[in-house]
Amino acid sequence: MIFSRYLFFILSFVAIYAALKVLISKKPMHSVLYLTLAFFAIAGHYILLNAQFLAVVHIIVYAGAIMVLFIYTVMLLNLNIQGEFPKSKLAKIASAIAGGLLLMTLIAVFRTYDLKMATDPSLNQIGLVKNLGKVLFEEYYLPFELSSVLFLAAMVGAVMLGKKDIY
Amino acid sequence: MDGNYILYKLILASVILLISLLVAMYSTLIERKVAGYFQDRLGPNRAGIGGIFQPLADGLKLFFKEEFMPGSADKFLYILGPSLTMMIALLTSAVIPWGNTLLINGTEYSLQVADINVGVLYVFAILSIGVYGIMIGGWASNNKYALIGAVRAASQMISYELAMSMSIIAIVMMSGTLSLKDIVDQQHGMNWNIWYQPFGFLIFIICAFAECNRSPFDLPECETELIGGYHTEYSSMKLGFYLFAEYINMFISSAMIATLFFGGYNFPFMDDLNLSHNALTILGSLVFFAKIMFFVFFFMWVRWTLPRFRYDQLMRLGWKTLLPLAIVNILVTGFVIMIKNHL
Numbered sequence: 001m002i003f004s005r006y007l008f009f010i011l012s013f014v015a016i017y018a019a020l021k022v023l024i025s026k027k028p029m030h031s032v033l034y035l036t037l038a039f040f041a042i043a044g045h046y047i048l049l050n051a052q053f054l055a056v057v058h059i060i061v062y063a064g065a066i067m068v069l070f071i072y073t074v075m076l077l078n079l080n081i082q083g084e085f086p087k088s089k090l091a092k093i094a095s096a097i098a099g100g101l102l103l104m105t106l107i108a109v110f111r112t113y114d115l116k117m118a119t120d121p122s123l124n125q126i127g128l129v130k131n132l133g134k135v136l137f138e139e140y141y142l143p144f145e146l147s148s149v150l151f152l153a154a155m156v157g158a159v160m161l162g163k164k165d166i167y
Numbered sequence: 168m169d170g171n172y173i174l175y176k177l178i179l180a181s182v183i184l185l186i187s188l189l190v191a192m193y194s195t196l197i198e199r200k201v202a203g204y205f206q207d208r209l210g211p212n213r214a215g216i217g218g219i220f221q222p223l224a225d226g227l228k229l230f231f232k233e234e235f236m237p238g239s240a241d242k243f244l245y246i247l248g249p250s251l252t253m254m255i256a257l258l259t260s261a262v263i264p265w266g267n268t269l270l271i272n273g274t275e276y277s278l279q280v281a282d283i284n285v286g287v288l289y290v291f292a293i294l295s296i297g298v299y300g301i302m303i304g305g306w307a308s309n310n311k312y313a314l315i316g317a318v319r320a321a322s323q324m325i326s327y328e329l330a331m332s333m334s335i336i337a338i339v340m341m342s343g344t345l346s347l348k349d350i351v352d353q354q355h356g357m358n359w360n361i362w363y364q365p366f367g368f369l370i371f372i373i374c375a376f377a378e379c380n381r382s383p384f385d386l387p388e389c390e391t392e393l394i395g396g397y398h399t400e401y402s403s404m405k406l407g408f409y410l411f412a413e414y415i416n417m418f419i420s421s422a423m424i425a426t427l428f429f430g431g432y433n434f435p436f437m438d439d440l441n442l443s444h445n446a447l448t449i450l451g452s453l454v455f456f457a458k459i460m461f462f463v464f465f466f467m468w469v470r471w472t473l474p475r476f477r478y479d480q481l482m483r484l485g486w487k488t489l490l491p492l493a494i495v496n497i498l499v500t501g502f503v504i505m506i507k508n509h510l
Contacts (some may be wrong), residue, residue, distance in 0.1 A: 038323025056291075060291050064294075068298055071321070129285060164175060
């Protein structure tokens with residue numbers, strides 16, 4: 001459908017523009033908000049791929065929880081003054097070299113890769129709640145449960161760090 | 168997807184938008200009337216008969232007030248804050264089933280803008296991003312009171328969102344669907360979810376108060392401590408947007424309560440009336456609005472009855488009482504479902 005192709009280009013443009021602005025913006029608050037915008041654009045991509053569940057969960061988890069905590073931190077630390085993070089010349093050169101190497105590797109990988117859509121996303125029903133739940137709780141039951149243990153460990157660790165001064 | 172269908176959805180969305188705005192507008196008048204009644208005074212009664220034009224007068228006043236922007240404010244975000252708040256408040260109305268279907272010339276037209284199969288999750292998503300408008304506005308004002316108000320609002324909404332979602336999950340487990348339309352259809356007649364989930368309802372309504380920043384949880388705009396909270400620096404219609412969004416949120420929350428727990432557009436003895444399909448649908452929608460208006464009144468009733476919480480009490484209630492209760496509710500629901508399946 002031609003309409004969804006236009007939508008794809010608009011969403012991609014928004015996502016890339018927002019991602020760039022995350023890096024360029026001087027104020028941390030603006031960076032955080034642009035990152036949120038990028039997440040919304042990616043959620044739009046999920047909907048184009050017929051994965052509504054993934055899209056909504058993406059918004060709940062990233063835009064609704066993680067980014068709110070990010071903003072919260074920025075607010076509390078009051079990182080408002082521009083250019084508060086001066087970088088040394090060494091760090092700049094090192095990051096330029098590292099970024100260049102990454103770009104080179106990516107080009108080398110994708111140069112020979114034939115980009116085409118494997119299946120028509122509108123026919124693929126895996127992104128719907130029922131199918132995803134069945135796959136998750138039948139085929140990948142153990143990894144799914146183990147990942148929840150991982151989260152529990154992270155939570156306990158956070159509480160431990162927060163309560164450090166009591167003991 | 169033909170043009171007719173898109174046109175119908177556009178009209179429906181506009182009508183629902185207008186109704187939401189109208190209800191929110193008149194909620195301000197009802198709120199002041201209710202407050203007057205509770206405090207043994209008359210309330211606004213000068214503009215029109217019994218003060219019927221008071222909301223228009225308030226709106227005009229807000230429009231004509233001086234627009235003031237603090238010099239050190241972040242200009243773009245300062246304007247974005249109230250706009251976002253208003254937009255997000257109106258988003259949820261898209262998935263609420265406002266009525267059953269209307270039969271026109273043999274075609275069925277649903278009175279729901281979008282029956283998406285992840286309706287409940289969509290509501291969660293809107294809930295979780297609802298805090299952005301307040302946080303952005305509070306931060307962009309560059310005012311300490313506004314910042315504290317915004318930080319309070321954020322932590323309060325994050326805390327209560329959790330228990331609220333958990334209380335809805337019990338409903339989802341019972342009905343086995345994430346579509347709001349299906350959840351309503353399963354509560355046909357008097358088979359409402361409130362009879363099965365009284366605890367879930369209690370948790371949900373308390374959290375709804377907190378999510379709407381309504382008293383007794385209105386700490387983000389607690390005027391004795393924070394002047395005006397997150398909208399201290401706002402004036403004119405930008406302030407109006409913040410205040411207005413609160414009433415829209417109240418309306419939408421009431422609609423969610425009626426949908427999830429009180430059968431939506433279902434009412435008792437609806438099959439015994441021998442009405443045609445369309446008449447039944449319209450009557451159902453009216454009943455739905457009656458339920459919503461009752462809960463809007465309930466919001467006001469509580470506001471003018473209970474005093475405000477202290478901040479630590481608020482956090483304790485959210486994390487140490489409501490969240491464990493909601494989890495226990497889920498466990499009990501799961502247990503009962505399991506026993507039922509084995510019988």
